[in-house]
Amino acid sequence: MVLxxxxxxxxxxxxxxxxxxxxxTTTLFFAVACVLVxxxxxxxxxxxxxxxAPAILWIAVAFSGTLALGRTFERERYGETVRALxxxxxxxxxxxxxxxxxxxxxxxxxxxxxVPLIAFLFAAxxxxxxxxxVGLLATGxxxxxxVGTLFAAMLIRSRTRDVLLPILLYPxxxxxxxxxxxxxxxxxxxxxxxxxxTMWLGILFAMDVVFLMLALWTFEPLMTE
Amino acid sequence: xxxxxSTPPGSPPDVPRFDFDSVQLNNVSxxxxxxxxxxxxxxTFRSGDIVGLLGPNxxxxxxxxxxxxxxxxxxxxxxxxxxxxxxxxxxxxRQRIGLLAHELYLYPELSARQNLAFFAQMYGLDGDxxxxxxxxxxGLADRADDDVQGFSRGMRQRLALERALLxxxxxxxxxxxxxxxxxxxxxxxxxxxxxxxxDGAIVVxxxxxxxxxxxxxxxxxxxRDGRLLADEPAATGLRSRYRGAIGAA
Numbered sequence: 264m265v266l267x268x269x270x271x272x273x274x275x276x277x278x279x280x281x282x283x284x285x286x287x288t289t290t291l292f293f294a295v296a297c298v299l300v301x302x303x304x305x306x307x308x309x310x311x312x313x314x315x316a317p318a319i320l321w322i323a324v325a326f327s328g329t330l331a332l333g334r335t336f337e338r339e340r341y342g343e344t345v346r347a348l349x350x351x352x353x354x355x356x357x358x359x360x361x362x363x364x365x366x367x368x369x370x371x372x373x374x375x376x377x378v379p380l381i382a383f384l385f386a387a388x389x390x391x392x393x394x395x396x397v398g399l400l401a402t403g404x405x406x407x408x409x410v411g412t413l414f415a416a417m418l419i420r421s422r423t424r425d426v427l428l429p430i431l432l433y434p435x436x437x438x439x440x441x442x443x444x445x446x447x448x449x450x451x452x453x454x455x456x457x458x459x460x461t462m463w464l465g466i467l468f469a470m471d472v473v474f475l476m477l478a479l480w481t482f483e484p485l486m487t488e
Numbered sequence: 489x490x491x492x493x494s495t496p497p498g499s500p501p502d503v504p505r506f507d508f509d510s511v512q513l514n515n516v517s518x519x520x521x522x523x524x525x526x527x528x529x530x531x532t533f534r535s536g537d538i539v540g541l542l543g544p545n546x547x548x549x550x551x552x553x554x555x556x557x558x559x560x561x562x563x564x565x566x567x568x569x570x571x572x573x574x575x576x577x578x579x580x581x582r583q584r585i586g587l588l589a590h591e592l593y594l595y596p597e598l599s600a601r602q603n604l605a606f607f608a609q610m611y612g613l614d615g616d617x618x619x620x621x622x623x624x625x626x627g628l629a630d631r632a633d634d635d636v637q638g639f640s641r642g643m644r645q646r647l648a649l650e651r652a653l654l655x656x657x658x659x660x661x662x663x664x665x666x667x668x669x670x671x672x673x674x675x676x677x678x679x680x681x682x683x684x685x686x687d688g689a690i691v692v693x694x695x696x697x698x699x700x701x702x703x704x705x706x707x708x709x710x711x712r713d714g715r716l717l718a719d720e721p722a723a724t725g726l727r728s729r730y731r732g733a734i735g736a737a
Contacts, residue, residue, distance in 0.1 A: 268610065271606065271609050271610060275595070275598070275602075275606050278598060278602060279595060279597045279598060282597050282598075282635075283597055338595070338597075341596070342591055342592055342593060342594055342595065342596065343589065343591035343593055344593050344594070344595060346554075346559055346587075346589065346591075346593060347587075347593035347607065347651075348610075349559060350557060350558070350559060350582055350585065350587060351582065351607070351610040351611060352579040352580065352582040352583035352610075352611060352612070353579065353610060354579065487561055488554070488559060488560045488561065
């Protein structure tokens with residue numbers, strides 16, 4: 264039941280996005296522009312400062328994710344469809360899960376473009392350990408989206424949601440971003456520091472579990488007026 | 489004449505069936521910060537009733553509807569659905585509530601068919617038949633695959649009405665259901681509301697249109713400043729009674 268509802272919400276969000284391409288294009292445009300500006304600022308004679316690439320990768324993911332979070336819930340606010348979702352006879356945490364899955368899909372699409380772009384512009388060997396990189400990106404994305412989806416849903420009725428979302432979101436998600444940056448930096452070290460990357464991956468996984476449990480637990484009371 | 493209670497055509501597999509013949513409000517109050525939206529409302533709505541919820545702007549009608557729909561929690565008092573509280577019945581209760589609010593709860597980017605199909609699936613109603621029948625009732629069969637953002641207010645209102653009633657709710661709540669409708673559509677909606685009541689639903693209609701309410705509603709609840717001023721069987725001359733209780737209409 265929970266999974267069925269979550270997939271329904273995800274399918275609906277993807278259907279809207281396929282029709283409009285609004286969030287994908289804006290977040291991708293923003294993320295690519297961000298990476299390009301940083302590359303012009305930092306890369307000299309084909310060499311970037313150490314650890315610049317992972318920092319820029321995660322900053323681009325976090326900022327474009329914030330943009331996507333605001334927009335995806337704006338759709339539910341317009342026409343108050345969020346109330347129709349809350350009125351449906353499905354477990355309310357399933358609604359959260361559906362919106363979270365939608366956010367993860369959008370962020371993964373961003374990352375599919377960002378990773379090769381950063382690897383090329385910063386001459387960063389991001390694909391040296393592809394499985395570890397995918398693990399770090401997946402756990403980091405889930406952690407960021409888990410908190411972001413909860414806060415974006417919570418702020419849906421706030422007039423100052425655009426201001427409040429980053430204020431609430433970044434203090435909580437900075438540890439996720441830092442873990443992602445340090446884990447990815449370990450992958451770019453010469454030689455690759457696999458034990459350190461694996462350690463950061465483990466920490467990210469633990470954070471994901473905590474964030475997801477807290478979000479699923481608090482979603483219904485936070486959404487009740 | 490009230491028929492046997494209608495059985496919902498489907499429900500999500502894990503949601504137990506829940507039915508009720510009355511909704512009882514006991515001293516229901518709702519405050520938003522220091523503003524009092526509702527104050528100690530007590531009444532009972534019964535199966536077969538078409539209750540006209542009447543009052544000026546800001547009287548608390550919409551707040552009362554969202555409380556009945558379980559979307560807003562009262563700050564005081566309780567609402568019992570056939571003796572059970574909303575938090576006791578949960579999803580099973582929501583399965584039996586339909587709400588047409590002032591905002592229409594539709595996705596403008598999706599087509600009429602996609603909107604209805606999504607909500608039908610959310611209510612565990614699978615199959616194209618339910619959606620096609622609802623589109624026909626809304627008079628939108630020929631525009632089924634057009635995006636809702638291209639519809640007029642009246643067309644969206646008709647679609648939203650069908651969305652709210654897809655799952656055959658026991659408690660049907662309407663906030664200004666006649667907004668944007670032409671005469672023919674108004675007649676269709678009135679007949680729809682009457683049919684719901686005959687089928688055993690509890691129908692609550694918040695409206696400012698006293699002429700339309702007169703002759704439609706079977707009970708009148710007059711609300712002003714969050715207080716229930718009158719709760720009585722409907723009779724002709726609604727406008728004069730409204731003027732007497734509330735003021736000029």
